[in-house]
Amino acid sequence: MRRSFEDMKILLRQQNIKLSHHRLKVLEYLAKHHIHPTVEQIYDDLHKEIPTLSKTTVYNSLHALANAGLVRIITIEDNETRYDLEVEPHGHFKCERCGIIFNFTIDIDKISTNELNHFEIREKSVYFKGICPTCLQQVKDNDYWRIGI
Amino acid sequence: MRRSFEDMKILLRQQNIKLSHHRLKVLEYLAKHHIHPTVEQIYDDLHKEIPTLSKTTVYNSLHALANAGLVRIITIEDNETRYDLEVEPHGHFKCERCGIIFNFTIDIDKISTNELNHFEIREKSVYFKGICPTCLQQVKDNDYWRIGI
DNA sequence: GTTCCTGCAAAAGCTTTGCAGAAGA
DNA sequence: TCTTCTGCAAAGCTTTTGCAGGAAC
Numbered sequence: 375m376r377r378s379f380e381d382m383k384i385l386l387r388q389q390n391i392k393l394s395h396h397r398l399k400v401l402e403y404l405a406k407h408h409i410h411p412t413v414e415q416i417y418d419d420l421h422k423e424i425p426t427l428s429k430t431t432v433y434n435s436l437h438a439l440a441n442a443g444l445v446r447i448i449t450i451e452d453n454e455t456r457y458d459l460e461v462e463p464h465g466h467f468k469c470e471r472c473g474i475i476f477n478f479t480i481d482i483d484k485i486s487t488n489e490l491n492h493f494e495i496r497e498k499s500v501y502f503k504g505i506c507p508t509c510l511q512q513v514k515d516n517d518y519w520r521i522g523i
Numbered sequence: 524m525r526r527s528f529e530d531m532k533i534l535l536r537q538q539n540i541k542l543s544h545h546r547l548k549v550l551e552y553l554a555k556h557h558i559h560p561t562v563e564q565i566y567d568d569l570h571k572e573i574p575t576l577s578k579t580t581v582y583n584s585l586h587a588l589a590n591a592g593l594v595r596i597i598t599i600e601d602n603e604t605r606y607d608l609e610v611e612p613h614g615h616f617k618c619e620r621c622g623i624i625f626n627f628t629i630d631i632d633k634i635s636t637n638e639l640n641h642f643e644i645r646e647k648s649v650y651f652k653g654i655c656p657t658c659l660q661q662v663k664d665n666d667y668w669r670i671g672i
Numbered sequence: 673g674t675t676c677c678t679g680c681a682a683a684a685g686c687t688t689t690g691c692a693g694a695a696g697a
Numbered sequence: 698t699c700t701t702c703t704g705c706a707a708a709g710c711t712t713t714t715g716c717a718g719g720a721a722c
Contacts, residue, residue: 393697394702413686428704433687435702448669450648453712455687465634467642478638485614485634487650489627493616496653499599500634504645541721543677562711578677582712583675602687602710 382444389442410475412447420490450501465500471509483491531593538591549584559597559605559624607666614649620658
């Protein structure tokens with residue numbers, strides 16, 4: 375499912391989604407930075423490069439790209455929506471301490487259950503939460519024996 | 524993990540969480556209605572019974588109960604937080620047409636991956652989206668061949 | 673008598689909408 | 698030229714916060 379930038383452009387053209395400069399920049403940002411950014415992050419970073427960019431346009435672009443099936447919306451926490459390029463099915467692990475979201479591979483088919491035999495499944499999401507190795511190490515170094523987040 | 528109402532009260536007392544009338548009502552509501560309600564739903568329903576209840580208190584109660592480990596916060600969609608009693612690990616399927624959230628059993632351990640060996644996993648969530656059998660039937664009855672949600 | 677809870681109102685965030693002007697095809 | 702995109706400001710939602718009064722223990 376990982377696509378080249380050119381493939382993505384073709385997909386957008388097929389769906390009559392205009393390849394505006396700003397839209398391509400958002401797409402390029404997601405392709406370059408696999409950090410599951412928030413709208414805020416994307417806006418802040420791109421704004422440095424494109425001072426005229428507005429947050430509305432970032433929203434518009436992400437929605438357009440999500441509708442085209444190129445971008446996946448990630449909602450682990452209720453107060454922050456994150457975005458990622460749509461790639462092979464994978465799980466997301468969010469560190470409760472540093473906030474970074476890590477990908478991990480999963481065999482998504484193993485999760486299926488015959489209880490859902492008569493359901494039409496369109497999207498499968500697997501979200502874990504906890505503490506990442508880096509934060510575990512930092513906590514250990516600081517002699518905290520219990521992590522209060 | 525399914526607990527009796529009395530067990531839950533004991534758990535709350537142990538954690539120094541006061542058993543106020545309103546808090547118990549919210550807990551009772553969740554125990555009776557396994558519909559993964561939003562704050563709005565809980566407030567609307569309980570408000571009929573307890574006219575003095577405020578939405579702030581519903582929020583407070585849910586947070587207190589979540590901190591005590593009795594309530595699970597479900598965020599499938601970014602614009603609506605839902606709440607459920609904490610029970611055995613299970614997956615959630617949200618119908619994109621009617622909005623109902625269904626539970627399904629999963630073997631959560633099967634999802635684990637050695638990529639996360641050095642991570643401390645505290646919470647595992649499995650969210651599916653799609654169309655439920657009832658909606659599939661309704662769509663069929665209406666001669667829609669494609670579902671545009 | 674302390675502590676914690678409650679509820680109102682206001683504030684804070686994030687996201688969407690309306691609209692005029694600009695850019696794309 | 699016609700459609701679509703952009704950006705500003707304002708509106709809309711949900712959730713949080715501050716604070717005074719009240720209930721619980």
